[in-house]
Amino acid sequence: MKYGVSTVGxxxxxxxxxxxxTTPDESVEIFDPYEERNRKxxxxxxxxxxxLVRPVARxxxxxxxxxxxxxxxxxxxxxxxxxxxxxxxxxxSFEDAAHNTLRLAFNGVxxxxxxxxxxxxxxxxxxxxxxxxxxxxxxxxxxYIESPFIGPSTERDTIGTVVDIVTNPTAYALxxxxxxxxxxxxxxxxxxxxxxxxxxxxxxxxxxxxxxAQTRSIYLQNRRFELGQDDEFEFxxxxxxFDE
Amino acid sequence: MNRISRRMALMTGAAFVAxxxxxxxxxxxxxxxxxxxxxxxxxxxxINSGKSxxxxxxxxxxxxxxxGDVGVIAASVLGPDRRRASQAQQRAFADAFxxxxxxxxxxxFREFIxxxxxxxxxxxxxxxQEVQTVARLxxxxxxxxxxxxxxxxxxxxxxxxxxxxxxxxxxxxxEIGALLDRxxxxxxxxxxxxxxxx
Numbered sequence: 001m002k003y004g005v006s007t008v009g010x011x012x013x014x015x016x017x018x019x020x021x022t023t024p025d026e027s028v029e030i031f032d033p034y035e036e037r038n039r040k041x042x043x044x045x046x047x048x049x050x051x052l053v054r055p056v057a058r059x060x061x062x063x064x065x066x067x068x069x070x071x072x073x074x075x076x077x078x079x080x081x082x083x084x085x086x087x088x089x090x091x092x093s094f095e096d097a098a099h100n101t102l103r104l105a106f107n108g109v110x111x112x113x114x115x116x117x118x119x120x121x122x123x124x125x126x127x128x129x130x131x132x133x134x135x136x137x138x139x140x141x142x143x144y145i146e147s148p149f150i151g152p153s154t155e156r157d158t159i160g161t162v163v164d165i166v167t168n169p170t171a172y173a174l175x176x177x178x179x180x181x182x183x184x185x186x187x188x189x190x191x192x193x194x195x196x197x198x199x200x201x202x203x204x205x206x207x208x209x210x211x212x213a214q215t216r217s218i219y220l221q222n223r224r225f226e227l228g229q230d231d232e233f234e235f236x237x238x239x240x241x242f243d244e
Numbered sequence: 245m246n247r248i249s250r251r252m253a254l255m256t257g258a259a260f261v262a263x264x265x266x267x268x269x270x271x272x273x274x275x276x277x278x279x280x281x282x283x284x285x286x287x288x289x290x291i292n293s294g295k296s297x298x299x300x301x302x303x304x305x306x307x308x309x310x311x312g313d314v315g316v317i318a319a320s321v322l323g324p325d326r327r328r329a330s331q332a333q334q335r336a337f338a339d340a341f342x343x344x345x346x347x348x349x350x351x352x353f354r355e356f357i358x359x360x361x362x363x364x365x366x367x368x369x370x371x372x373q374e375v376q377t378v379a380r381l382x383x384x385x386x387x388x389x390x391x392x393x394x395x396x397x398x399x400x401x402x403x404x405x406x407x408x409x410x411x412x413x414x415x416x417x418x419e420i421g422a423l424l425d426r427x428x429x430x431x432x433x434x435x436x437x438x439x440x441x442x
Contacts, residue, residue: 125385196384199351199352199355200352203348207441208419208422209419209422209423209425209426210418210419210422210425210426213421213422214415214418214419214422217414217415217418218410218415221409221411221414222408222409222410224409225409225410226409231409233414234411235320235392235403235411235414235417236371237313237316237317237319237320237321237403237404237413238316238371238394238396238397240319240320241316241319241320
């Protein structure tokens with residue numbers, strides 16, 4: 001694993017870019033100062049899904065046998081594991097780092113990354129990312145952002161995604177001739193997720209009265225849950241009624 | 245200094261609200277767990293009954309009305325707009341909302357066929373009890389489903405279901421708000437729209 005000076009430079013630069021993360025004056029549940037622009041991107045993403053991702057995902061799910069699709073998704077997790085370990089270390093979670101190192105070794109030896117033998121043996125998936133690392137380091141969430149192709153995110157998570165891409169150890173470890181494996185299995189895994197949660201995503205995008213607002217709400221709630229953040233805006237219908 | 249005094253003000257405010265809203269939940273964790281166990285048993289029975297989709301929606305609506313605090317949830321998701329709704333409109337909305345929820349989430353429960361929900365444990369969250377369950381469905385990893393239970397309306401009822409951190413109450417509040425916007429703020433039109441949805 002050799003990191004070029006320029007890569008480290010980019011990562012450090014981006015991390016410092018966080019100082020520029022937009023923060024609201026007071027704590028609000030949804031901070032979306034770029035709503036107008038985000039809504040345009042959302043319309044683009046929805047039509048991209050309708051015209052390309054959804055039909056391709058359907059074909060992917062129906063043509064390829066489940067075992068092959070599972071193999072692709074296992075491989076995606078396998079090639080991402082070095083990046084999980086790196087983030088676990090950044091976060092000071094050495095137990096998670098050891099857990100993921102064990103998964104990497106186990107799945108590499110038993111199944112060449114195509115089988116998730118570790119999960120079968122009780123050593124479950126434990127993904128980690130740089131957005132999470134930034135959260136652990138105390139960076140604010142920033143504004144809500146919907147990006148083309150990538151979908152819903154926040155300022156903090158957008159920086160996290162970019163850092164994860166440029167620091168991915170696998171990309172540096174692989175020989176140039178097989179460098180496509182990592183983005184290839186990532187694309188396959190995206191299609192698999194779109195296929196597996198097809199009905200849920202369809203109902204979110206097609207049946208919601210306002211699919212932009214609903215996507216934003218669901219993304220933020222789920223992401224904050226993943227990060228273990230306390231919800232200071234809990235749904236409390238009784239308090240609403242007593243307020244009057 | 246400024247920061248500390250602001251925090252003090254917030255804490256005092258929070259303490260006042262907590263006091264004004266009444267004492268902590270009198271509901272025991274055993275009662276909350278028993279309620280959720282009943283809900284889960286009833287849902288498991290319906291999804292494995294082999295009934296038609298339409299018949300299942302009716303059953304889900306019955307479960308939601310029996311164990312869920314439908315009136316309170318409906319009033320809350322309607323938001324500030326309920327203040328300008330008449331009593332009749334509020335009742336019509338709560339009724340339409342129950343049917344809509346049963347259809348919308350009934351469709352999701354179809355994916356539960358052959359799976360099961362297991363009650364795991366409870367947590368006292370102060371003014372309500374939280375019952376943690378795990379949904380184990382075929383072909384996907386187990387995921388967390390939390391039922392929030394309260395007796396603040398006089399009976400033990402669940403008032404929110406939280407799936408992987410996503411609150412049904414919050415989701416529907418966003419949805420109803422958007423639906424009202426779509427109907428240019430007209431409550432009757434929104435209720436009619438809601439009856440067609442889900």
